[in-house]
Amino acid sequence: MSAEDADVVVVGAGPSGVASALLLARAGHRTLVLDRARFPRDKACGEGLMPSGVAVLRRLGLLDSLVAHGAPRLHSVTYRMVGQPVSTTAAFPPPPGGGPGWGLGVRRLRFDAVLAEALRVEPGVTFAEGVRVISPQRDAQGHVTGVITEGSAISARFVVAADGLHSPLRAAAGWTSPAPRDGRYGLAGHWRVDTRDIHGITVGFAGDHEWYQAPVGPDELLVSVLGGRHTIGAIARDYARSAREALPLPEGADLLGRPLAAGLFHQRPRHVAGDRIFLVGDAAGYDDPTTGEGIAVGLLLAERMAVHLDAALSERISRSEAAAAYTRDHRRLWADRRRLTRLALLMAGHPRASRRAISRAATRPAALEVLLGVNCGYWGFGRLSARDWLSLAGI
Ligand SMILES: Cc1cc2nc3c(=O)[nH]c(=O)nc-3n(C[C@H](O)[C@H](O)[C@H](O)COP(=O)(O)OP(=O)(O)OC[C@H]3O[C@@H](n4cnc5c(N)ncnc54)[C@H](O)[C@@H]3O)c2cc1C
Structure with a gap:
């Protein structure tokens, strides 16, 4: 000893x-x-x-x-443009070595x-x-x-x-x-929502910030928002109203408690x-x-x-x-x-590019699925074909 x-x-x-x-x-x-x-x-x-x-x-x-x-369980990620009828869903790819x-x-x-x-x-x-x-x-x-x-x-x-x-x-x-002084911040709140039919994460691009939703229990939906200090500061003044304006939250969804903040990521x-x-x-x-x-x-x-x-x-x-x-x-x-992360932030900060990429992925989600695999560490960027890069560029 x-x-x-x-x-x-x-x-x-x-x-x-x-x-x-x-x-x-x-x-x-x-x-x-x-x-x-x-x-x-x-x-x-x-x-x-x-x-x-x-x-x-x-x-x-x-x-x-x-x-x-x-x-x-979360099976997919849906990307949408806030306030526009543009969205696409990519499923998590199966891990190459098996497992969940x-x-x-x-x-x-x-x-x-x-x-x-x-x-x-x-x-x-x-x-x-x-x-x-x-x-x-x-x-x-x-x-x-x-x-x-x-x-x-x-x-x-x-x-x-x-x-x-x-x-x-x-x-x-x-x-x-x-x-860096211009770092990003986030807010996360929980809503009472029946989530039994929600099986994935939703990311909503809103120009200088993004909204994220994920079911975290049978009747609990996480709604978080990320962005620059001033934007998140403004949203924090009335998080519930901002979330209701930005997201398709169901009628009668209640905010549970106060949102928590974090930042300078x-x-x-x-x-x-x-x-x-x-x-x-x-x-x-x-x-x-x-x-x-x-x-x-x-x-x-x-x-x-x-x-x-x-x-x-x-x-x-x-x-x-x-x-x-x-x-x-x-x-x-x-x-x-x-x-x-750099690529995601680049897309998030350029609404025209993200709209084009999401519209293109709606007919061809393969490139986004490869990126979800990169995020899980299943493979590297080398897995993206020239066609995948073109579709991410909305072409
Ligand atoms: C808005 C937001 C959204 C996010 N979204 C996601 C997401 O969707 N998915 C995801 O995977 N990650 C997400 N993250 C990141 C995720 O929260 C962190 O990566 C994760 O919590 C890191 O875990 P950790 O164990 O390293 O640290 P933490 O979970 O932060 O735990 C650190 C612990 O250290 C303790 N501690 C701190 N200082 C001291 C001290 N001086 N003495 C003793 N104890 C101390 C704290 O009390 C705490 O319990 C998000 C973060 C934010 C802020």
């Missing part, structure tokens, strides 16, 4: 932190998870989990309990609570809620030896920062780069691993929620991080080899998804 309080301390019990902790504990490492919140806690999110994330949940043995908590070819509508209040419960019952994990982490703890040489919380210092051989988009731990480690840390710290999930950098891959990539990153950190903890590889291997995996997992 080592002298440290834990082998690994994981900061943050969102999807990335939970997956990291379960995997490290199952590999035999004493894992302590700290979250400043107490669960259930809510989180602004578009709540569409991509099929690649569903596959991770299945590998973790958590899928059945999430489905039992009412998360509906559908996403899930995950109401974060319930989803994250089920994940937190999985932590509580996992042997090898200690989960402490309501504990805010302030910074890494360092020894006299400046090496990380654990974390400092509001109340105490906790020593560990490694620290995993899964503390979200604005990761306080990343900032305290000096790894946060300044975000574009975050690129200087490093994702090194000096005994590993960043996973949003803490490891993020571009924009427009393609809805954040939770899935967080789960996939947790899997890769756990492989390399397990090897380092078991002294099969060195700390620096583990950090380098994880950095490579992080780059590989994000590379095409980042290109896709």
